[in-house]
Amino acid sequence: MNEKEVSVTGRRGEIVVKELIKFSKFMINELKPKGRLLTPFNVIAGSILIVAAILLAIRFTKGLGSITNLSQSYPWGLWIGFDVITGVAFAGGAYVLTFLVYILRMEKYHPIVRVTILNGFLAYVFYAGALLLDLGRPWNVINPVIGNSFGVSSVLFLVAWHFMLYMTAEFIEFSPAIAEWLGWRRIRKLLASLTLGAVIFGITLSTLHQSGLGALYLMTKGKLHPLWYTEFIPLLFFVSSIFAGLSMVILEGTISHKVFRNQISSEHRDSHNGIVFGLAKICAATMFVYFFLKLLVFLHDQSWQFLFTPWGYWYLLEVIGFVLLPCMLFIHGLKRESLLFVRIAAILTLVGIVLNRLNISIIAFKWYEPVRYYPTWMEIEVTLAVIVAEIIVFRWIVNRMPVLRELPGMGE
Numbered sequence: 001m002n003e004k005e006v007s008v009t010g011r012r013g014e015i016v017v018k019e020l021i022k023f024s025k026f027m028i029n030e031l032k033p034k035g036r037l038l039t040p041f042n043v044i045a046g047s048i049l050i051v052a053a054i055l056l057a058i059r060f061t062k063g064l065g066s067i068t069n070l071s072q073s074y075p076w077g078l079w080i081g082f083d084v085i086t087g088v089a090f091a092g093g094a095y096v097l098t099f100l101v102y103i104l105r106m107e108k109y110h111p112i113v114r115v116t117i118l119n120g121f122l123a124y125v126f127y128a129g130a131l132l133l134d135l136g137r138p139w140n141v142i143n144p145v146i147g148n149s150f151g152v153s154s155v156l157f158l159v160a161w162h163f164m165l166y167m168t169a170e171f172i173e174f175s176p177a178i179a180e181w182l183g184w185r186r187i188r189k190l191l192a193s194l195t196l197g198a199v200i201f202g203i204t205l206s207t208l209h210q211s212g213l214g215a216l217y218l219m220t221k222g223k224l225h226p227l228w229y230t231e232f233i234p235l236l237f238f239v240s241s242i243f244a245g246l247s248m249v250i251l252e253g254t255i256s257h258k259v260f261r262n263q264i265s266s267e268h269r270d271s272h273n274g275i276v277f278g279l280a281k282i283c284a285a286t287m288f289v290y291f292f293l294k295l296l297v298f299l300h301d302q303s304w305q306f307l308f309t310p311w312g313y314w315y316l317l318e319v320i321g322f323v324l325l326p327c328m329l330f331i332h333g334l335k336r337e338s339l340l341f342v343r344i345a346a347i348l349t350l351v352g353i354v355l356n357r358l359n360i361s362i363i364a365f366k367w368y369e370p371v372r373y374y375p376t377w378m379e380i381e382v383t384l385a386v387i388v389a390e391i392i393v394f395r396w397i398v399n400r401m402p403v404l405r406e407l408p409g410m411g412e
Contacts (some may be wrong), residue, residue: 035398
């Protein structure tokens with residue numbers, strides 16, 4: 001190597017070192033908190049996370065029985081029923097919005113597509129983490145992925161792969177925002193070119209794993225109450241994930257427009273009401289379809305003998321109080337152009353999804369047993385910590401990356 005080549009190599013090395021130092025300073029600055037630390041939310045959130053950390057230390061040193069009421073009879077509890085089964089339904093807005101924007105080209109929803117994808121991705125990451133908490137031997141989480149013991153024909157094998165691949169697809173969909181944040185223009189163009197393919201792949205996976213979670217309960221015949229057990233559980237899970245995800249988008253959009261108002265352009269603020277009413281129309285339509293399917297399933301299974309029992313009244317509360325009623329409220333809100341009614345309907349819908357998923361996974365499961373499973377306060381506390389951690393990470397990302405705002409010179 002001659003003197004000139006050594007000089008060029010040396011200059012390149014200096015440039016690389018300078019860029020690394022610049023990047024390190026940027027990351028250190030971004031990791032610093034923005035705003036006041038001692039806020040009511042931070043204090044409450046910090047307390048919840050500290051208590052959860054102590055409880056999880058006990059759980060991983062002394063076993064599941066030390067903080068949970070899980071047993072051989074009830075191996076799946078709150079951490080599966082709420083964190084996973086319910087949480088995945090709440091994340092359904094991501095695949096619905098990407099379908100509307102990238103496939104149907106409904107550009108009116110474009111302002112909220114990125115924040116919805118972020119929420120869906122974080123939901124899957126944190127609920128996958130919650131799944132690890134529930135496993136007696138967390139290192140065996142690889143078994144469903146490789147089909148160990150039960151084979152590759154298992155529904156759990158399919159759900160595991162759908163889950164894993166969908167998280168990858170959502171990360172690719174959101175990755176242009178990360179590239180914009182870091183100022184990587186060329187990489188951003190490459191990642192943006194992958195978006196459509198990732199969206200199509202992700203939508204396909206979503207239809208499979210939303211219904212796949214329901215398919216897990218096809219093997220519970222005789223254990224799940226007849227009012228909730230049906231061979232159509234996978235279809236009901238899929239349809240309900242549509243209005244569950246969009247109701248979560250409506251609720252989160254309402255909160256985000258207040259909390260992150262300074263990041264949203266006036267144009268996007270003006271379009272907010274139209275977006276909410278558009279989502280409400282889809283919710284009302286899919287809820288009506290869901291209610292009609294539930295009615296058909298009830299008539300098909302001929303479960304009349306259970307209807308006028310305490311379990312029947314509980315079933316009617318779920319179907320009428322948290323499906324039909326919010327559906328009517330959505331329609332009423334659309335007719336009167338009332339955001340209040342739409343938001344109330346969205347909240348009732350989310351409560352109904354929680355009730356439905358917990359009924360199937362916990363409440364109506366082994367309904368005939370004299371001794372039932374009830375989550376301990378420690379299980380509830382850890383679940384709250386998972387939600388709080390997700391909110392903190394969501395807030396950190398939105399405050400730094402172009403999720404609700406657009407960076408100049410970084411257009412699509």
